[in-house]
Amino acid sequence: MKLRGKFFYLIISVLVFGLTIMASICPAQEFPTRAIDIIVPFAAGGGVDTFSRTIREPLSKELKVPVNIVNRPGGGSVIGSSFVANSKPDGYTLLMQDLASIVATQVITPKIPYHILKDFQPIAICADIPLVFAVREDSEFKTIEDLISYAKKNPGKILGATQGVGSTGHFELELLKSAAKIDITHLPLGGGGEIIPNLLGGHADLGCGMTIAILKPHIRAGKLRVIVTCSAEKIPDFPEIPTTREKGIPEVNINMDLCILGPKGLPAQVTERLAHAVSEILKIPELFSNLNRLGYMAKFSSPKQLEERLKRDLTIFFETGKKAGFAKGQID
Amino acid sequence: METISNLLYGFSICLQPINLLYCFIGVLVGTLIGVLPGIGPPGALALLIPITVKIPPESAIIMLCGIMYGAMYGGSTTSILVNIPGEAASVITCLDGYMMARQGRAGPALGISAIGSFIAGTISIFGLIFFAPVLSNFALKFGPPEYFSLMIFAFSLLIFVASGGMAKGIIMAVLGVALGTIGLDPTTGTHRFTLGLPCLMDGLGLVQAVIGLFGVSEILVSLETFIDREIYEKKIKGLLPTLQDWKDSIFPIIRSTVIGFFLGVIPGIGVVLPSFLSYGFEKKISKDPSKFGKGFIAGVAAPEAANNAAAGGTLIPMLSLGVPTGASTAIVLGALMIYGVQPGPLLIKESPQVFWGLVGSLYIGNLMLVILNLPMIGIWVRIIKIPYYLLSVLILLFCLIGSYSINYLAEDIIIMTLFGLIGYIAKKTDFEVTPMVFGLVLGPMLENALRRSLIISHGSFSIFFIRPISLIFIGISILTLFSPLFLKKRPKVVQDGV
Numbered sequence: 073m074k075l076r077g078k079f080f081y082l083i084i085s086v087l088v089f090g091l092t093i094m095a096s097i098c099p100a101q102e103f104p105t106r107a108i109d110i111i112v113p114f115a116a117g118g119g120v121d122t123f124s125r126t127i128r129e130p131l132s133k134e135l136k137v138p139v140n141i142v143n144r145p146g147g148g149s150v151i152g153s154s155f156v157a158n159s160k161p162d163g164y165t166l167l168m169q170d171l172a173s174i175v176a177t178q179v180i181t182p183k184i185p186y187h188i189l190k191d192f193q194p195i196a197i198c199a200d201i202p203l204v205f206a207v208r209e210d211s212e213f214k215t216i217e218d219l220i221s222y223a224k225k226n227p228g229k230i231l232g233a234t235q236g237v238g239s240t241g242h243f244e245l246e247l248l249k250s251a252a253k254i255d256i257t258h259l260p261l262g263g264g265g266e267i268i269p270n271l272l273g274g275h276a277d278l279g280c281g282m283t284i285a286i287l288k289p290h291i292r293a294g295k296l297r298v299i300v301t302c303s304a305e306k307i308p309d310f311p312e313i314p315t316t317r318e319k320g321i322p323e324v325n326i327n328m329d330l331c332i333l334g335p336k337g338l339p340a341q342v343t344e345r346l347a348h349a350v351s352e353i354l355k356i357p358e359l360f361s362n363l364n365r366l367g368y369m370a371k372f373s374s375p376k377q378l379e380e381r382l383k384r385d386l387t388i389f390f391e392t393g394k395k396a397g398f399a400k401g402q403i404d
Numbered sequence: 405m406e407t408i409s410n411l412l413y414g415f416s417i418c419l420q421p422i423n424l425l426y427c428f429i430g431v432l433v434g435t436l437i438g439v440l441p442g443i444g445p446p447g448a449l450a451l452l453i454p455i456t457v458k459i460p461p462e463s464a465i466i467m468l469c470g471i472m473y474g475a476m477y478g479g480s481t482t483s484i485l486v487n488i489p490g491e492a493a494s495v496i497t498c499l500d501g502y503m504m505a506r507q508g509r510a511g512p513a514l515g516i517s518a519i520g521s522f523i524a525g526t527i528s529i530f531g532l533i534f535f536a537p538v539l540s541n542f543a544l545k546f547g548p549p550e551y552f553s554l555m556i557f558a559f560s561l562l563i564f565v566a567s568g569g570m571a572k573g574i575i576m577a578v579l580g581v582a583l584g585t586i587g588l589d590p591t592t593g594t595h596r597f598t599l600g601l602p603c604l605m606d607g608l609g610l611v612q613a614v615i616g617l618f619g620v621s622e623i624l625v626s627l628e629t630f631i632d633r634e635i636y637e638k639k640i641k642g643l644l645p646t647l648q649d650w651k652d653s654i655f656p657i658i659r660s661t662v663i664g665f666f667l668g669v670i671p672g673i674g675v676v677l678p679s680f681l682s683y684g685f686e687k688k689i690s691k692d693p694s695k696f697g698k699g700f701i702a703g704v705a706a707p708e709a710a711n712n713a714a715a716g717g718t719l720i721p722m723l724s725l726g727v728p729t730g731a732s733t734a735i736v737l738g739a740l741m742i743y744g745v746q747p748g749p750l751l752i753k754e755s756p757q758v759f760w761g762l763v764g765s766l767y768i769g770n771l772m773l774v775i776l777n778l779p780m781i782g783i784w785v786r787i788i789k790i791p792y793y794l795l796s797v798l799i800l801l802f803c804l805i806g807s808y809s810i811n812y813l814a815e816d817i818i819i820m821t822l823f824g825l826i827g828y829i830a831k832k833t834d835f836e837v838t839p840m841v842f843g844l845v846l847g848p849m850l851e852n853a854l855r856r857s858l859i860i861s862h863g864s865f866s867i868f869f870i871r872p873i874s875l876i877f878i879g880i881s882i883l884t885l886f887s888p889l890f891l892k893k894r895p896k897v898v899q900d901g902v
Contacts, residue, residue: 115731116450122738125454143450146811148604154602160717180593183600231860237593260591262672262852265728265737269671269721275547275860285741289748290727366741398593 103163103342107138109164110332113152115145119283123199123330124168126183130353135345142301144251146175147253150184157186161337166195170328171378172203172240179322179393180238182400188382193338194331196350197373198380201328202303203244204313206279208271209297216300219278223254228390230358232256233276238398241281243268243389244302246396269295283328284310285367296376302326308369319398320395329361330368331378347375407533408802413829414760418768423463427573427765431773432848434474440491441615441806443793445475445491447730453739463741464763468736470769473525473715476675477602477773480517480708480733484510485788486799488619493675493697495841496820498618498697499800500703510785511643517775519645524661524709531665532723532764536752537715540724543669545833547713548856549854549867551672553877558677560682560881562842573839576830581765581850583608585836590848591855603815610676612807612820613844617837619803620794620824622794625831645701653705654793655685657684668717674730676845688884716766723751723759 077172110128112121131138141155144152149169159165164313179186186192205216213215213219222228234241249256261267268286270276272295279296282309289312290296298313302324307313332350334343351372353359363370373381386403393399412756437448448471456464479491484501497517521644531539546554562577563570586597587607598604601761644652660682667678687696696703718729726748728734740747745755784806787795807820827837861867868874 090447096642115446116453116735118734120737121450122742126742128454141454144812146813150602150605151811151813176436180597181605185602228862237588237591257859257862259856261856262590265734266672269725269727272727273547289746292746295747295749330694346602362409365744377790 092165096239098218103339104135104137104344105138106164108135108164108166109140109142109261110140110168111156112153112168113145113149113155113180114143116143118122119285119328120168120170120173120199120330122366123290123363124367126362127198127353127359129151130356130359131173131349134349134353148181149173150177150181155301156202156333157335158217158246158265159196161193161339163342165332165335166346167192168330169333170201170240170330170338171197171381171385172243172326172328174333175241175389176238176393177269177401178386178403179307179399181380184401185401186392188233188333188386189379192333193336193343194375194378195334195338195343196375197273197329197331198354198370199330199368200303200371201330201368202296202301202307203240203281203326203328204301205244205248206271206282206296206298207277208274209294209295211277213277213299216316216321217265218313219299220252220311223252223340227255228257230241230256230278231259231276232280233259233261233268234280235267235268236262238393239281240326242398243392244317244324245278245280246392247302247326247388250392250395251321268296278310278367283367290365291392305322307363329373329381333378343375408735410760411533412755414757414762414764415763415768416764417462417757418466418764423761423765424768426463426467427470427769428772430470431474431477431769431776434471434476435478435773435776437471438478438494439609440484441488441490441619441802443806443809445472446735447809448475449732449739451734452657453735454519456739457742461740461755462758464742465668465736465745465758465762466765468739469719469766472718472732472736473703473712473766473769474773475517475707476712476715477521477777480521481514481784484513484517485624485784486619486795486810487801487824488803489614491675491711492614492841492845493679493714494707495614495618495676496679496707497704499838500684500700501699501894503699504701505705505788509642509699510788511781512645512649512705514671514781514784515644515650516649516705518658518774518781520660520705520709521712522770522774523657524713525651525666525716525773526767527661528668528713529666529763529766529770532716532720532766535758536724539669539720540668543721544673544725545873546670547861547871547873548853549871550877551670552850552853552857553868553874553881554670554673555846555853557877557881557884558681558684558846559850560884561681561688562839562846565884571833576835577839577843578839580840580845582843583594583613583840583845583852584844587848590852591679591859597880600813603811603813603819606842607848608819609810609816610841610844611695612812612816613823614841615803615807616820616823616825617754617827617830617841619799620820621827621831621837623800623803624824624828626792626796628722643785646819649701652700653777656682656702656706657709660686660706660710661713661818664713665717665720667710668714668729668856669720671727671729672849673714675718677849678710679707680842680845682706719766720764722747722764725749726751753822825849869900 120373128139156167207213232245267279271279283296301313354370360370390403420627437443446592479494480497482488482490482495485499487502489495501513663682664678667673687693721727721729722733738748768792830837
């Protein structure tokens with residue numbers, strides 16, 4: 073009996089040992105084999121977080137492994153992003169961020185512990201979220217031309233509200249100022265949805281950095297109006313809103329495209345597999361309409377395209393930020 | 405009449421067994437996270453949202469809001485029992501609540517805070533039903549200049565919060581304001597005192613600071629004293645408030661409900677400030693302010709009523725405008741969108757089952773909380789009979805978990821420990837830490853409001869005097885500050901000063 077017990081243990085340990093060795097030396101099994109963590113560098117409840125939680129289940133089904141959404145807020149978004157930049161490049165730790173924010177953070181943060189082009193591997197763009205300019209419904213600025221001509225006559229008189237210095241809205245405002253050669257006073261408000269009450273209450277004239285999803289109920293209730301969208305294409309549900317390109321200021325092009333990045337050094341086949349999974353799930357009609365309802369236009373772009381977007385936006389943002397005097401980061 | 409039929413409709417929704425269950429889960433989870441220091445409503449809401457996606461939106465929102473106001477009930481428990489606020493909104497409850505516990509009156513303190521919360525919660529529901537549209541328009545009148553004047557008013561009452569010397573209170577408040585400047589400069593983005601550390605970029609975390617100042621310092625002090633604390637051996641005198649307690653508390657509860665509710669409606673104020681202000685206000689108008697800070701029951705009733713009423717008030721901009729008033733409401737708004745309900749001005753019209761179901765559930769939830777909390781008092785008061793050498797280890801453990809669980813950052817534990825040391829030094833030198841928390845909360849709000857106002861006015865200070873609401877607050881602040889000069893009998897608090 074005793075001997076049998078010992079023998080039994082021996083067999084078990086050999087088996088366990090063998091399996092461990094096999095698991096570690098045989099990469100034959102395709103990525104992914106275990107749960108993937110998607111790091112959201114903000115507290116729960118924001119746009120990036122909502123998006124991640126919406127695609128979590130389809131992505132998990134597509135990759136056949138659990139997908140966890142992990143919030144790592146702090147330091148703007150620096151803490152969560154640098155966590156991913158320093159993680160093991162095996163595809164199990166990924167970053168979900170919006171393009172404008174990750175570029176803006178790089179541009180405005182001094183001594184940032186990572187570089188978005190050198191320390192990250194672009195994987196995919198998942199959705200398009202154009203930023204818009206909004207005013208009160210009863211505002212005298214019916215069109216963007218009204219606003220520009222008023223600002224030309226009254227430099228600095230219009231108050232443009234954003235989520236803060238160096239926020240995406242701030243970049244949007246600065247892009248407009250330099251494209252139209254006008255002066256608008258920047259009113260930096262906090263992040264937690266302070267722009268809408270200040271617009272509604274008449275404490276600010278122009279709302280920057282907001283998306284159509286946030287504004288939709290206020291547009292429908294006849295309280296706020298969107299005068300222009302900063303995207304190249306029109307917003308499907310709101311064809312009456314003109315684009316900046318149509319209005320002759322195509323330089324004002326800023327999108328909070330949601331993208332997935334991994335740490336640099338990710339094996340090519342892992343990047344490929346993840347990008348493919350994203351492009352597959354975005355074809356699911358149910359997810360597509362779900363995302364659309366939340367204000368995200370699902371649109372897949374390849375790792376290459378994402379890299380090009382990052383490079384392009386980084387240059388534009390850096391120049392804009394330098395000109396306005398708040399670019400404190402290094403882009404080389 | 406229409407309101408009543410709507411309300412009945414609301415009850416018909418929230419009294420469905422399944423919604424009653426969700427309501428109960430919500431308030432229970434809320435109470436628990438309220439009791440645990442560090443883990444606040446926003447964190448719990450975020451964790452629960454993925455679970456709620458599969459249930460109807462009205463059930464989900466009933467549960468999520470239950471967490472929000474349930475936490476206000478639970479937050480006072482640890483404040484009273486062990487001098488550690490479970491939520492930032494219960495900081496001020498420590499002052500008189502813990503003193504009451506030391507006098508063997510933990511039961512009445514816990515009782516009045518549950519009952520005060522219930523009364524405040526109930527009144528604020530009626531405020532929500534009848535005044536939502538009017539109040540949301542009133543809230544929109546608050547731009548940066550109005551915030552600034554409101555903050556000035558808050559500071560003028562702050563002086564009355566400190567029960568020790570006035571000079572020491574001011575020193576601690578100024579220190580708090582100074583520490584509040586750590587982080588990004590709000591109008592230029594310059595890094596201030598961040599030492600290049602990303603963890604300091606968003607400023608010092610309030611929760612870590614509160615846990616350190618109250619919890620860790622309490623344990624450090626207790627290490628010096630002889631292990632058995634005779635104060636706890638005293639017989640516990642009664643579990644429920646006496647008639648005298650009622651007399652002392654009922655008007656402060658009603659006044660604080662009004663203050664808390666109106667402040668809660670204003671976006672960006674949250675639930676912390678109303679609790680401070682109501683305490684300051686009660687002490688200011690009290691015939692005998694010296695009672696406060698020595699275990700006076702009104703000092704527990706007032707802030708607890710205020711933070712609960714404020715939690716009700718924050719729902720108004722959220723439901724009638726779709727505007728978040730703080731971290732918790734922002735998460736609930738995000739959740740509503742996931743459920744396919746459009747928050748915003750049209751919510752009440754388009755999704756009446758969500759709005760009226762929620763209103764009905766607020767009433768039921770508050771009732772559940774009282775029923776849940778009153779019998780718990782007997783269990784809670786026994787906790788402080790645990791030998792302190794065991795209890796202190798548990799408290800320290802909860803402090804560590806609490807501050808780590810906010811961002812999962814080891815740096816937050818260091819911040820908590822440093823604040824523990826500050827709190828320890830303060831206690832040894834007879835400084836109070838409450839004004840410091842006050843400064844830490846108000847400082848950044850004051851600075852933001854001031855600098856934004858000056859951007860709007862292009863640098864002119866006249867903006868604070870030409871806008872009516874702002875002018876009124878400035879006027880009241882001046883009256884508050886200088887009234888002791890005109891009154892014949894100077895309040896005792898001034899005579900206490902060093």
